[in-house]
Amino acid sequence: MSTPPASVPAGKSLFSLQRRERLMEELRAHGAITVRGIAAKLGVSELTIRRDVNILADEGLVSRVHGGATLRSPLDRSAAARPASNSYSIGMVVPSLDYYWPQVISGARAEAEEQNLRILVRGSAYDAADNRRQVQALLDTQNIDGLIVAPDMTGEHGRELLRWLNTLPIPVVLAERRPPAEVPAHRLEWVATDHSFGAGMAVRHLWQEGHRQIGCLTDSASPTSPHVVRGWRQALAAMKIPLEGSVHEDSATQGPGGRAEHFDHVLELCRVTGTTAMLVHSDTQAVAFVQHCVDRGLQVPGDMAVVGYDDEVAYLAEPAISAVRPPKQYVGKVAVQLMAARLAEGRQRPVHRVGLNPDLILRDSSVGAPRVPAAGLLQETL
Amino acid sequence: MSTPPASVPAGKSLFSLQRRERLMEELRAHGAITVRGIAAKLGVSELTIRRDVNILADEGLVSRVHGGATLRSPLDRSAAARPASNSYSIGMVVPSLDYYWPQVISGARAEAEEQNLRILVRGSAYDAADNRRQVQALLDTQNIDGLIVAPDMTGEHGRELLRWLNTLPIPVVLAERRPPAEVPAHRLEWVATDHSFGAGMAVRHLWQEGHRQIGCLTDSASPTSPHVVRGWRQALAAMKIPLEGSVHEDSATQGPGGRAEHFDHVLELCRVTGTTAMLVHSDTQAVAFVQHCVDRGLQVPGDMAVVGYDDEVAYLAEPAISAVRPPKQYVGKVAVQLMAARLAEGRQRPVHRVGLNPDLILRDSSVGAPRVPAAGLLQETL
DNA sequence: CTTCTTTTGTTCGACTGTGATCGTTTCAGA
DNA sequence: TCTGAAACGATCACAGTCGAACAAAAGAAG
Structure with missing residues (x-):
């Protein structure tokens, strides 16, 4: 097909693997092939093609029919009895074992049990080099059939890591990560919370x-932050709140004064701009922020309403903090589902990319009108 | 279905497995078939069809009736009836029953069968008012537990329709549609092909x-077009091809001269800009375009390489056209999976939004270098 | 270089899928 | 209930495909 219909393939004959690849190509193009036709086109004997077809059929890639082969059809009951070999092992590499990820792992474990899969979890640092090291370790020492990973994607190292993951011989599912469009990671599947939707919901x-x-108060050290900021911005735009007048601080850039000083700075900005509510990424930070507000004599939510992001510890604060809750269990669950389906169906299954919407959990820190509705007036004077 | 009802399928006959698959498709599309009708349509003897029906009936996939077959009916207790449990009904409203959607429906029906769900399909026009009418009809007359729909989303009517769908008391899954971010359709789930990825792959x-x-030659009457154009643009940017020098025409805006004149116009633009390859949306149009090129004495792919988009009829052209193939079956399949999971798990399940990557099927119309590699030089002089 | 292993080709009897014939069964209308 | 038309399936025949056994060729290892 792609080569001219040379009955004698110029000089070099194909290796069997290439031939089968060709065969699959032909199959994808036409839906079916005849042994005779392909044998003539590739310049090999029909028996050879038959053997190839048998191999491919054993792998479940094609369905054998009298006279040729077709793409795998659900009507083909030949390999229906497969549940025996169902015991795959999946490697899972996550960047933290105490924050956020335990729930993801728990969801993954539950689903894996359901699907009769084994999961091997490894913690890693938030950095591409260590991600790769951990993945490599799993590949080397365990017998991994698939990989679920939440890699660091920042900078050139991150992109390089993605490219590497894309070339692994086993299926890879990213958890809570979406590769940027410019990286050709066409084989990578992912499941990720739509954080920007969550931020918008909070706003x-x-x-x-x-x-x-x-x-909005974020922590740009986290890969989640950019999405939260984007959602916050989009929501502001939708509500026609001007971006210039709005407070946006990042705790990673805090000065030498430490956290307390930075929070004071934020509160000062809020006072000046008439800001009465904050979306705080990482609810750990939200807890600290609310504590700080209370210490400074501000009423929460009266003087300062707060919505946290992540809902790990938000309910512990006094007052309890409203928070956006990513469906962490489901992230793990869907990651395993994607992997199980991929392992079962093989390459013919199209690449799936799943976004999940978070929930907004309302607690005390954000319900009730601001004590100074003048804030509205103040905005109007702008 | 997508192929014309050729009474005599020119030359090429189908394998038995394909024939049975075809038969099931026909069955899913119409609910019932007659032996005589199918035999005529597929160009085989009635006896052969009867044998096929017997095989399918043995597997419990169809119910035999005098003169033909129907989809497996619960009334048929010829074989061990399945553990009939929660039998939900799903309504499905699609904008076309001849192009693109039959395969989506087929995938949905197959999965519904698996999950023991009933599906009721209705065709609709490509317009919001009729979409709503069809959905309303399903809600009124049938007892629908869920809705899969591909609505028209253009203009204010489209947004209004989405808002309405979002408030329905039953779960709704959009197929091949992504609501724009500004519409607060937070309950709507969707599954859609990543057309922009597909276009990028072609480029x-x-x-x-x-x-x-x-x-790029598109048809902006289709809701797919904008995504194709976006993917084409992004890919050009990634390859550092300047957008200004590139041909982008839309057949919906063609002048009174009709198609032929418009194609001549496109070819003239290609000549002027040194364009040697075109991505053509809707492979129906790609077939016509290739035909036109051949008529004008251009070699395909030598003088003009073509990749179509949709892969409905691309293989029929001479030369066969390479095409991006959206995973239509899987769109239907995933839509039903989402619906089944939603019906089973209820509100606690987070909203899922699934993107699927299409495939690129290589055929003759795009493989082989351009005859005038000077095109590269020409670009360098720009 | 030899020897072993893997891959490919040839022959030929067995098998599968399809269609024609024809007697039997089912259906619909009177 | 009867009756004619249609659908059905058992049987046979034929063409074409399949795979086992063996032989030959091409690489890989020593």
Whole structure:
């Protein structure tokens, strides 16, 4: 097909593997092939093609029919009895074993049990080199049939890591990561929370409570942050709140004064701009922020409404903090589902990419109108 | 179905497995078949069809009736009836019953069978008002537990329709549609092909074949078109092909001269800009375009390489056209999976949004370097 | 270089899928 | 209930495909 219909393939004959690849190509193009036709086209004997077809059929890639082969059809009951060999092992590499990820792992474990799969979990640092080391270790020492991983994607190292993952001989599912469009990671599947949707949900909630200046406090050290910021911005735009007048601070860039000083700085900004509500990424930080507000004599939510992001510890604070809760269990669950389906169906299954919407859990820190509805007036004077 | 109802399938006959698959498709599309009708349509004897029906009936996939067959009916207790449990009904409203959607429906039906669900399909026009009418009809007359729909999303009517769908008391899954971010359709789940990825894949393929000016011919009447154009643009940017020098025409805006004149116009533009390859949306149009090129004495792929988009009829052209093939069966399959999981798990399950990557099927119309590699030079002089 | 292993080709009897014939069964209308 | 038309399936025949056994060729290892 792609080569001219040379009955004698110029000089070099194909290796069997290439031939089978060709055969699959032909099959994808036409849906079916005849042994005779392919044998003539590739310049080999029909028996050879038959043997190839048998091999491919054993792998479940094609269905054998009298006279040729077709793409695997569900009507083909030949390999229906497969549940015996169902015991695959999946490697899982996550960047933390105490924050956020335990729940993801738990969801994955539960689903793996359901599907009769084994899962091997390894912790890693938030950095591409260590990600790769951990993955390599799994590949070397265990007999991994698939990989679920949440790699560091920042910088050139991150992109290089993605390219490497894309070339692994086993299926790979990314958890809570979406490769940027410019990296040709066409084989990588992923499942990720739509954090930008979650942030937007929080902003809309605060708006409905009466807030008209809504700030955002993030931690750019986390890969989640950019998405939260994007969602916050989009929501502001949708509510027609001008971006210039809005507080956006990042705790990774805090000065030498440490956290307390940085929070004071944030509160000062809020005072100046009339900001009465904050979306705080990582609810750990939200807890600290609320504590700081209370220490400074501000009422939460009266003077400062707070919505946290992640919902790991938000319920522990006093007052309890409203938080966006990513469906962590489901991230793990879906990752395993994607992997199981991929292992069962093989390459013919198209690459799946799943986004999950988070929930907004309302607690005390954000319900009730701001004590100074003048904030609305203040905005109007801008 | 997608192939014309050729009473005599020119030359090429189907394998038995394909025939049975065809039969099941026909069955899913119409609910019942007659032996005589199918035999005529497939160009085989009635006896052969009867044998096929017997085989399928033995596997419990169809119910035999005098004169033909129907989809497996619960009334048929010829074989061990399945453990009939929660039998939900799903409504499905699609904008076309001849192009693209039959395969989506077929995939949905197959999965529904697996999950023991009932599906009721309705065709609709490509317009929001009729979409709503069809959905309403399903809601009123049938007892629908869930809805799969591919609505028209253009304009204010489209947004209004989405808002309405979002408030329905039953779960809704969109097929091949992604609601724009600004519509608060937070309950709507969807599954859609990543057309922009597919277009990018096609462009990268053409680049690798040696083309340096790659144009795009679309039909903006289709909801798919914008995504194809976006993918084409992104890919051009990634290959550093300037957008201004590239041919981008839309057949919906063609002048009064009709198609032929428009194609001449496109070819003239290609000549002027040194464009040697075109990505053509809707492979129906690609077939016509290739035909036109051949009529005008251009070699395909030598003078003009073509990749179509959709892969409905691309293989019928002469030369056979390479095409991006959306995983239509899987779109239907995943839609039903999402619906089944939603019906089983209820509200606690987070909203899922699934993207699927299409395949690139290589045929004759795009493989082989351009005859005038000077195109590269021409670009360098720009 | 030899020897072993893997891959490919040839022959030929067995087998499968399809269609024609024809007697039997089922259906629909009177 | 009867009756004619249609559908059905058992049987046979034929063409074409399949695979076992063996032989030959091409690499790989020593």
